[in-house]
Amino acid sequence: IISRTQGPVDLYRFDRFASVKQRTMLAAEHPTCAWPGCNTPAERGQFHHLTPWKHGGETNVANLVTLCSYHNGINEDDPNAPPRRGRLTRQGGTIVWQPPHTSR
Numbered sequence: 001i002i003s004r005t006q007g008p009v010d011l012y013r014f015d016r017f018a019s020v021k022q023r024t025m026l027a028a029e030h031p032t033c034a035w036p037g038c039n040t041p042a043e044r045g046q047f048h049h050l051t052p053w054k055h056g057g058e059t060n061v062a063n064l065v066t067l068c069s070y071h072n073g074i075n076e077d078d079p080n081a082p083p084r085r086g087r088l089t090r091q092g093g094t095i096v097w098q099p100p101h102t103s104r
């Protein structure tokens, strides 16, 4: 989309769901669920926002990761919720699991 006043507009906040191109890139990065020890294939997985959409996270590949539905469900999205199962973050280009009770 091209704005008359701003030129090309960043659409990362326009669509909550990953595009086909983004899904292809994410499956190449993680052929299986990115949660440590999980082998669910990416094609049966979901695309999870590392910074949650409802907290302003963008739909771009740097903020997305392949997770199975189970691990997408248990990943801690709410920074104010009681710690339970930890969460995935991207550090230096790599997806890492961050245990509960660690600072963010």
Ligand SMILES: [Zn+2]
Residues within 6 Å of the ligand: 033, 034, 035, 038, 039, 040, 067, 068, 069, 070, 071
């Ligand atoms: Zn999984």
